Amino acid sequence: MKSYKIPEATIARLSVYSRYLSKVEQQGLELISSGEIAEGSGVSPAHVRKDLAYFGEFGTRGVGYNVKELHRHILKILGLDLKWKVVIVGVGHLGTALAMYRGFRDRKFEIVSLFDVDESKFGKVYEGIEVKPFNDLEKIIKEENVDIGIITTPTSSAQSVADIFVNSGIKAILNFAPCVLNVPYNIELRNVDLAVNLEVLTFNIASKQKK
C-alpha cells in the first residue's frame, strides 16, 4: 500500500463499488471492466481505475477485473474482512431504524446493544438487539470491546455521549446529531446531517427558479 494520502471520497466510492460488485457476483458474472463498474456506480471509468490504483493492481490489461477477486480485495481494503462491534445510543425512531437497517446487517457489523436513558425502553428487543440503560454504556463498551459508537440522541446530549465513548476506548463515532463534537484527534469521527441533504436540494431548486 502506497503512503500518500488517500482522498476520503475514494473510500466512499470503494464502498459503492463493493456493493455493486456484490450484486454482479450474485449474478454469476466473472469478468468486469472499469467501464462497467463505473456505470453501475455512477462515476467515470478513470475514477474507478484511479481509486483502485491507490491500493495495488487488481486487473489484467486488455482483459478486465475478476469480479470475485476484486470484490474480496475491496472488502479487505475497507476493513470489511473483520468483524466490527457497534453500539447505538438514543433509541428514538432513527436509532431503531439504524439498528434494523439491512445495509448495516449485510456487512459484518454486529450491533451489540442499544442504549437509552428512558427506563420504559429498557429490555425492549429490536431484531434481537436489547435496549440497555445508558448508565451501563461505559461498562459494556469496555467488556465487549466495542469499536464504533453511533449517536442518535437529541443534540443536547450528543457531546456527553461522545465523552463517554472516548473514555471507554471506542475507536470511531458516527454522529447523527446536528452539532459539532469535540473528540481527541485519534478518534475517528463522522457526522451525518440528514437535514443538510434536503437543504442542498431546496437551494438547487430555488436557484433554478430564480433564473
Place this chain on the structure above:
Amino acid sequence: MKSYKIPEATIARLSVYSRYLSKVEQQGLELISSGEIAEGSGVSPAHVRKDLAYFGEFGTRGVGYNVKELHRHILKILGLDLKWKVVIVGVGHLGTALAMYRGFRDRKFEIVSLFDVDESKFGKVYEGIEVKPFNDLEKIIKEENVDIGIITTPTSSAQSVADIFVNSGIKAILNFAPCVLNVPYNIELRNVDLAVNLEVLTFNIASKQKK
C-alpha cells in the same frame, strides 16, 4: 448573486451555519464574527467568509455580522424562506423515522404523506402524517404540487419510484436506497448511503491498525 459555480460543499456548510446561528439567535446574541461561526460549525474562519462572499456582503468590517440578519439571509439563500412539500415512499423504519425527524420538521418542510404498497399500513398515522397506497402516489404529487420525494424503499423498487416521481413532475429526489438512479438532468438528485459512512470509519480504523 454572482454567477460562477458555487461548490456544493459551500451549500452544505451554509446549512450548518444556519443551524448554529439559530442556536445563537435564541441565546439573544446580536453580533458574531466569522471566527465564532467557524468554531460553532467546525470549519475555518476563511471558509465562512468565502462561503458568504458568493452571495453578497452581509457583515461590517471591523465589527462582524448581525446574527439575526445573517441568519435570515442564509435561510433565504437556501430557499428556506419558502415552504416545501415532501412525500416519503417506503414506510419501513427509516421512512417513519424521517417522517418524524425533528431536523426536517424544524425547517419549513411539510411532509404531505407517506406511501407504501403494503395494504396493512394504509391509513396509519405518524405524527399527523397518513400512510397512503402507493398507487395514489402520482395523483397526490400532482394534486398537492409536491416538490421533493424521498425514497426509503428497498433497492429493488427505488428506480420505479423515481420514475413515478419524474412523471409526476417532482423537482428533487432524496434517495436512501443504495443504488444508482437514472433521472433526467433537470431533476435534482441526492443520494444518501448510510452504510458508506460506517465503512469509511472501518477503513480509517483498519488503516491505522496496519501501521
Place this chain on the structure above:
DNA sequence: TAGATTGTTAATCGATTAACAATC
C-alpha cells in the same frame, strides 16, 4: 488614530479527467 474584522485576491493544495504507454 489604533484595533478589529470583513471581503477579496493570490497561492497553495488536492482531486478529477484525459490521454496514452503497457500489456494481455
Place this chain on the structure above:
DNA sequence: TAGATTGTTAATCGATTAACAATC
C-alpha cells in the same frame, strides 16, 4: 499482429487557505 483494457502520467480543474487591503 490487432483489439482491448488496465495502470499511470500529466494537464486541468476546482476548492481551500493565507494574507492583506478595505473599512468600520
